[in-house]
Amino acid sequence: xxxxxxxxxxxxxxxxxxxxxxxxxxxxxxxxxxxxxxxxxxxxxxxxxxxxxxxxxxxxxxxxxxxxxxxxxxxxxxxxxxxxxxxxxxxxxxxxxxxxxxxxxxxxxxxxxxxxxxxxxxxxxxxxxxxxxxxxxxxxxxxxxxxxxxxxxxxxxxxxxxxxxxxxxxxxxxxxxxxxxxxxxxxxxxxxxxxxxxxxxxxxxxxxxxxxxxxxxxxxxxxxxxxxxxxxxxxxxxxxxxxxxxxxxxxxxxxxxxxxxxxxxxxxxxxxxxxxxxxxxxxxxxxxxxxxxxxxxxxxxxxxxxxxxxxxxxxxxxxxxxxxxxxxxxxxxxxxxxxxxxxxxxxxxxxxxxxxxxxxxxxxxxxxxxxxxxxxxxxxxxxxxxxxxxxxxxxxxxxxxxxxxxxxxxxxxxxxxxxxxxxxxxxxxxxxxxxxxxxxxx
Ligand code: GLY
Ligand code: MN
Ligand code: MN
Numbered sequence: 001x002x003x004x005x006x007x008x009x010x011x012x013x014x015x016x017x018x019x020x021x022x023x024x025x026x027x028x029x030x031x032x033x034x035x036x037x038x039x040x041x042x043x044x045x046x047x048x049x050x051x052x053x054x055x056x057x058x059x060x061x062x063x064x065x066x067x068x069x070x071x072x073x074x075x076x077x078x079x080x081x082x083x084x085x086x087x088x089x090x091x092x093x094x095x096x097x098x099x100x101x102x103x104x105x106x107x108x109x110x111x112x113x114x115x116x117x118x119x120x121x122x123x124x125x126x127x128x129x130x131x132x133x134x135x136x137x138x139x140x141x142x143x144x145x146x147x148x149x150x151x152x153x154x155x156x157x158x159x160x161x162x163x164x165x166x167x168x169x170x171x172x173x174x175x176x177x178x179x180x181x182x183x184x185x186x187x188x189x190x191x192x193x194x195x196x197x198x199x200x201x202x203x204x205x206x207x208x209x210x211x212x213x214x215x216x217x218x219x220x221x222x223x224x225x226x227x228x229x230x231x232x233x234x235x236x237x238x239x240x241x242x243x244x245x246x247x248x249x250x251x252x253x254x255x256x257x258x259x260x261x262x263x264x265x266x267x268x269x270x271x272x273x274x275x276x277x278x279x280x281x282x283x284x285x286x287x288x289x290x291x292x293x294x295x296x297x298x299x300x301x302x303x304x305x306x307x308x309x310x311x312x313x314x315x316x317x318x319x320x321x322x323x324x325x326x327x328x329x330x331x332x333x334x335x336x337x338x339x340x341x342x343x344x345x346x347x348x349x350x351x352x353x354x355x356x357x358x359x360x361x362x363x364x365x366x367x368x369x370x371x372x373x374x375x376x377x378x379x380x381x382x383x384x385x386x387x388x389x390x391x392x393x394x395x396x397x398x399x400x401x402x403x404x405x406x407x408x409x410x411x412x413x414x415x416x417x418x419x420x421x422x423x424x425x426x427x428x429x430x431x432x433x434x435x436x437x438x439x440x441x442x
Contacts (some may be wrong), residue, residue, distance in 0.1 A: 005098045010078075011164035012102040015157075020073035022127065022153035022354075028144065030122060033059065034129025035067035049209040050133045054342040055128045055154055057252035060099055060167075064092030066111040066116055066131075069103075079103035126150050152356025154348040160377040165341060169379055170435050172212070173424065175248035176255045176439040177326045181243050183217070184261055190237035193217045197231050200246055210366035212254030213344050218243035221254070223260065223417030224387045226334060240266040241416050247344065254344045257436055258422030269312050270416040276308040281421040283375055284336065285434050285438050287415040288425060294312055294370040294380070295362060298336040301384045302328045308386070317404045325401055325427065326364060330392035333336055333362070335368035338383035340424055345369055349380075378427045381434070387418030 019031060035056040039048040050065055057068055060079055070078040079442045083091040095105050108114050111134070121127075121139035129135070132145045162168070169224070182203035197217045201208060208214075218225065219233040223243035233239065245258040262271050282303070288297055308318030315322045324330060339346035349370040350366040352359045361368035370380060393410060396402060424438035 007163040007167060008098050009102060011162040012059065014162055016071070016073070016077065018157040019071055022150055022157070023073060025153065026126070026147060026150040027263060028124050028126040028147070028150065029072070029438075030242075031069075031071040031150075032121070032123040032125060032127045032129075032135070032140070033066050033069040033071070033120060033332075034127065034131045034135070036065050037130050038065050052252070053129050054158075055151075057342045058154075058158060060095075060103065060262050061251040062095050062099055066114055070118055074333070077103050078106065078117075080106045080108060080117045080132065081115050082109070082111055083107050084109055088419070119334060128159055136238070138234060148257070148356065152351065153354050153357075156351060156354040158341060158346065159339060159348040159351075159372070159380050160375070161341060162428070165253060166379065166435070168251045169255060169340065169424060169426075170438070171250040172248045172253055172255035173257070173435050175204060175206075175250055176246065176257055179188070179246065179248065180244065180257060180259060180440055184242070184259070187219075187239070187242040187261060188263075193219055193231040193233035196242070202292075202337075203383050204248055206248065209428070210249060212247045212249040216243070216258075218417060220242045221362070221415050221417045224389045224414075226385075226387070239263075241270065243417065243420060245420065245422065246317070252342055254340060254342070255417070255424055255436070256340055256344050256383075256422060257424070258420045259440075260419045260421060260441075267413060269314075270413055271371065273308055273312055274388060274419050276311070277305075277421055280304040280308065281384050281423070284384060285423055285437075287424055288374050288380070288382065288427065289431060290375050290427060292374045294336070294374055295365075295368065297374075297382075298325070298365065298368050298370075299362075301336045301416050302332060304359045305332050305384065305386050306410055308335075311404055314409055315404055316406055322404060327396070327401055327404055329364065330389065330396060331386050332384070333367060333381075333389070333392060334389070335365065335370065337383045337422070338369040340379050340381055346379075348372075372425055375419055376427050376429060380425055380427075381422050382425055383422030385418060385420040387420075388414045388416065389418070390414060 011421050033056045036053045066082040068080045106117050115138045125140050126144045127135035127140040135145050176273050179200045183196050183200040186199035214229050216228050219239035220241050221230045222233050231274040242261045247255040303323045306323040309315045310319040339349045350358050359371040423434050426433040
């Protein structure tokens with residue numbers, strides 16, 4: 001934490017500079033960022049777990065709804081926190097000292113009092129956050145509420161991670177690493193999915209609500225559901241394949257890690273495919289260097305998956321031919337990866353300039369979240385997958401390319417589910433840093 005604290009000041013100074021530029025370019029002279037409004041289920045009095053507005057977290061790693069950040073270029077930023085006097089729920093913890101050093105922190109008891117602290121908004125005030133009506137009621141002009149041109153610039157800056165952010169993602173990895181080891185041990189001991197998940201949480205030492213995303217714990221064919229949340233697998237002691245996609249959160253930043261394990265009883269062809277995917281994933285992690293298009297890396301992944309399936313005999317044609325005919329698509333229906341930061345699927349993956357121009361993914365690859373050319377300071381995941389998903393494979397059984405597949409082998413491999421391996425990569429000077437492998441080598 002000590003190293004992180006030293007970098008927080010520089011991180012806030014960078015936010016001040018980039019925000020001043022964005023405001024100037026878009027015709028504003030003040031920015032109010034709202035931390036968020038709790039989501040209450042319809043016709044109920046129960047709230048969903050609260051997630052702060054990412055733009056707010058980008059400045060201040062403090063939790064709680066209705067806070068307001070007041071940024072005026074050239075002035076020390078103000079952080080107005082709402083800490084209700086409440087005996088039903090614990091109010092948010094006070095802001096830590098390292099945050100107080102960077103902001104004038106004001107603590108009030110109600111959202112109304114927070115707006116009073118802000119005062120008159122003014123015609124050149126911009127507001128970012130979910131409480132659009134509140135902002136309007138307090139004088140923010142309609143054109144200033146979540147203005148597209150400004151939000152695009154703020155999102156753009158989030159594609160380049162500061163040392164503070166890299167430290168937080170790395171700390172979130174350090175937190176997740178022992179939990180991944182505990183989950184693997186539970187699988188090896190024959191535990192069902194729900195117990196593996198509990199082993200993960202116990203090692204993490206966190207409540208489920210504190211996870212950056214719901215854990216994906218899939219035994220055997222459940223590994224073929226990309227976001228399998230059921231935890232209903234009862235194949236205790238008999239499972240041969242285990243896919244876990246699980247992370248942790250530290251100071252508002254996420255890690256996003258996937259591992260696939262097999263037992264000695266796994267189908268030997270599936271075990272071979274897993275070895276091949278490990279080699280391919282490791283290669284992709286170092287290939288994503290500045291100047292490389294992430295789209296090209298994604299297409300390279302499809303080529304690699306094609307080659308593996310051909311070598312394994314699943315394709316009766318060469319990997320190149322399978323790739324050219326698009327036959328790898330049913331085996332890899334998601335993108336190679338995404339930006340990672342405050343959001344697990346972080347912003348600006350398809351945004352190619354600060355003004356907000358979007359580069360869509362190539363035809364046939366709608367799930368690819370990243371279409372950027374890679375630059376230093378980006379943090380993204382590299383998560384190639386290879387799955388046996390019956391609903392995606394079925395149309396090929398009778399299509400023009402049906403003879404390109406060994407359907408007997410496909411049917412044999414369907415119960416094994418699938419493979420995904422996911423690391424978090426920082427594009428650093430000289431070479432990429434694999435933030436995940438530094439702490440979870442296998
Ligand atoms: N954990 C979701 C993903 O890997 O994108
Ligand atoms: Mn991911
Ligand atoms: Mn993941």
